[in-house]
Amino acid sequence: MKISQKSEEFLISRTGPVYPPHHSGDYLEEAFIKYWESEGECSRKLIPVHWTAVYNHRANEGFGFGTPNGDLRNKLTSYLRSLDPADKYFIVCTHDDAPAEELPPDTLVFSAGGNSSKLDVPIPLTCGSHDGPGDYLRMIPISFVGSLTHPIRHSLVNSLQGKHGVFLNTIEWSPEVPVDRAELFKQVTQRSIFSLCPRGYGATSYRLYESMQLGSIPVYVSNKHLLPWNDEIDWSEFCVIVSPDNIQNVLQMTLGMPASKVRKMQEKLPEVWQKNFTIEKTCERIARRVKCLP
Helix, strand or coil: CCCCCCCCCCCCCEEECCCCHHHHHCCCHHHHHHHCCCCCCEEEEECCCCCCHHHCHHHHHHCCCCCHHHHHHHHHHHHHHCCCCEEEEEEEEECCCCCCCCCCEHHHHHHHCCCCCCEEEEEECCCCCCCCCCCCCEEEEEEEECCCCCCHHHHHHHHHHCCCEEEEEEECCCCCCCCCHHHHHHEEEEEEECCCCCCCCCCCCCCHHHHHHHEEEEEEEECCCCCCCCCCCCCCCCEEEECHHHHHHHHHCCCCCCCHHHHHHHHHHHHHHHHHHHHHHHHHHHHHHHHHHC
């Protein structure tokens, strides 16, 4: 794939703190564009945009008309309108709100965000790998270390506060996670049988995939579940999926689970993570799906 000069303005680098703090290298949006460059042509054209970098561009200076962010977003809108509407396109984005712009009529949206009305194929909100689960004794039945960025998180914490077997540690959200907080999250997750992974501002959360990496069974609580590749894999084999109206039953669904099923889910985690949700495997899966389309 050859990147046109018109789109180069939208292939900018991310600024600000690294999030999640353990991440290194390219994020999925950036990695996929590089991956697709070596894949050759197909019937659909990739619209190459670093959506998260563009949406967050100089965000501290505001988002309105006349700001650097507003100007760049206006240029993105003009660029998208300049594309030939007769062609077929696709995009890959992980920002919670992307894409907000009007896209060409036949554009397939691979997205991990969930806040936009334009979402055709859910993809993982994945990032660079942790060191690995390690050989830890999992003495914490169920845990949550994080910030309360959505009413569902508030409801979940209020429901479980003070309950036996539950470890909760919450703070105010910040884009820059202190080292000690990041280490606490990792250590607690590595020692937890189940990890609560409620949606945040977006419909999903990085912690859903971090829990898999760290060997803790994720408990995905959301009012809009994004389950990538669910036509090929059975999420119930490695994840507990909870709707908002079932929050009061979370302990029964997790700590009440038979030990044999818990072991099977734990054994499934390393395999499902490595085969389906790393950045590399996600790029491969997206490319494969695009090439199968007319």
